[in-house]
Amino acid sequence: MSQPSLPRLGFIGAGRLARCLALSFSRAGYPVTAVASRTAASASRLASQIEYCAAFDDPQQVVDAADIVFLAVPDDSIGTSAHTLRFAADAASGPHGKALVHCSGASPVELLAPARDQGASIGGFHPLYLFSGDLADIDRIAGCSVTIEADGALKDALTALAVALRCHPLSIPAGGRMLYHAAAHYAASFALCSLAECVALWRTLGFAEDDALRALLPMLSGTIETARDKGLPNALAGPVSRGDTGVVEKQLALLEGLGGDHAALYGLLSRRAVGLAERGANPPAAIEAIAEAVEESLNRSLNQAAAGASVK
Ligand SMILES: NC(=O)c1ccc[n+]([C@@H]2O[C@H](COP(=O)([O-])OP(=O)(O)OC[C@H]3O[C@@H](n4cnc5c(N)ncnc54)[C@H](OP(=O)(O)O)[C@@H]3O)[C@@H](O)[C@H]2O)c1
Numbered sequence: 190m191s192q193p194s195l196p197r198l199g200f201i202g203a204g205r206l207a208r209c210l211a212l213s214f215s216r217a218g219y220p221v222t223a224v225a226s227r228t229a230a231s232a233s234r235l236a237s238q239i240e241y242c243a244a245f246d247d248p249q250q251v252v253d254a255a256d257i258v259f260l261a262v263p264d265d266s267i268g269t270s271a272h273t274l275r276f277a278a279d280a281a282s283g284p285h286g287k288a289l290v291h292c293s294g295a296s297p298v299e300l301l302a303p304a305r306d307q308g309a310s311i312g313g314f315h316p317l318y319l320f321s322g323d324l325a326d327i328d329r330i331a332g333c334s335v336t337i338e339a340d341g342a343l344k345d346a347l348t349a350l351a352v353a354l355r356c357h358p359l360s361i362p363a364g365g366r367m368l369y370h371a372a373a374h375y376a377a378s379f380a381l382c383s384l385a386e387c388v389a390l391w392r393t394l395g396f397a398e399d400d401a402l403r404a405l406l407p408m409l410s411g412t413i414e415t416a417r418d419k420g421l422p423n424a425l426a427g428p429v430s431r432g433d434t435g436v437v438e439k440q441l442a443l444l445e446g447l448g449g450d451h452a453a454l455y456g457l458l459s460r461r462a463v464g465l466a467e468r469g470a471n472p473p474a475a476i477e478a479i480a481e482a483v484e485e486s487l488n489r490s491l492n493q494a495a496a497g498a499s500v501k
Contacts, residue, residue, distance in 0.1 A: 195218065196256035196257045200224045202259075203232050203235040206292055208320075209330060210354075215239045220241065223244075225247060232245065248273070252287070258290065260292075261292050276308060285346070289312075290313065290343075312340075312347055317334045333356050336361050337360055337361070384409070386454060388401045422468040422470070430473065437459065453494055459483045
């Protein structure tokens with residue numbers, strides 16, 4: 190019995206994400222047949238690195254030369270690009286049918302509705318990875334997750350593509366992308382914001398940013414490793430996990446004294462730490478007292494922030 194053929198893949202957009210996906214899919218044995226971009230130079234640069242891949246000036250030619258077309262353009266261009274593409278009347282037929290897929294975590298798949306209205310399948314394929322645009326992305330993406338929103342045969346095809354990248358497929362219900370993407374910031378840019386808060390507070394002690402980061406980054410790496418090994422509740426360290434009510438109270442008071450929103454941020458994160466400690470194998474006996482101290486401080490600091498906002 191002959192093997193079912195693999196879908197031909199095309200890319201509209203040849204930026205950081207497209208470079209990694211197109212080269213990775215090609216290395217995994219998928220036919221990547223067509224690339225177009227805003228500038229011909231970008232498309233040619235990417236196509237020249239892939240065997241049997243053509244660079245086109247017109248994105249429509251990618252639709253004609255591929256079964257699954259990845260619209261790898263900036264989010265603000267997804268809707269307008271989707272509107273310009275034409276799918277043949279038999280778009281749903283053939284061994285694979287035609288599909289238009291975008292790679293954004295936040296934008297709705299519904300932006301691709303013009304393609305669906307012409308008979309093509311539509312979907313979302315969002316790698317949870319920060320693409321640098323360098324070739325190193327190709328190896329580093331292994332082990333990441335790819336969040337897929339699609340139905341039927343397209344869902345199966347996108348799942349197989351995620352596995353070909355050695356990634357974990359993750360399924361998301363329609364309409365869930367904005368919340369999903371907002372929440373994912375906590376594992377990426379908001380982790381950086383937490384580090385920035387520490388650097389800012391340590392600066393008042395005379396610590397230089399470079400020294401602070403040299404001290405903090407290994408601790409963050411260790412925390413990630415422990416979370417991987419033990420799960421979030423049992424990886425929790427610090428005064429909340431130990432039941433050190435006095436330390437928590439003194440730190441909240443100190444930060445309230447600094448003004449600004451330092452105590453509010455610390456209080457909100459401590460509230461989450463209380464929740465994690467309660468889920469741990471050995472919640473400290475003092476957890477209720479700590480929760481009370483955190484809520485009292487939050488009342489003061491959030492009221493103060495609200496009063497500040499109302500006089501502006
Ligand atoms: N970067 C990430 O870490 C990451 C992670 C997950 C998902 N994503 C998603 O992946 C998508 C692409 O992001 P990216 O980071 O790869 O962006 P990028 O590096 O800025 O690349 C965008 C590409 O799209 C091309 N382009 C722009 N407007 C176009 C248009 N109207 N028609 C055709 N091509 C156009 C650009 O063309 P030229 O090169 O010719 O100027 C460029 O090649 C976005 O939806 C983003 O949310 C990105």
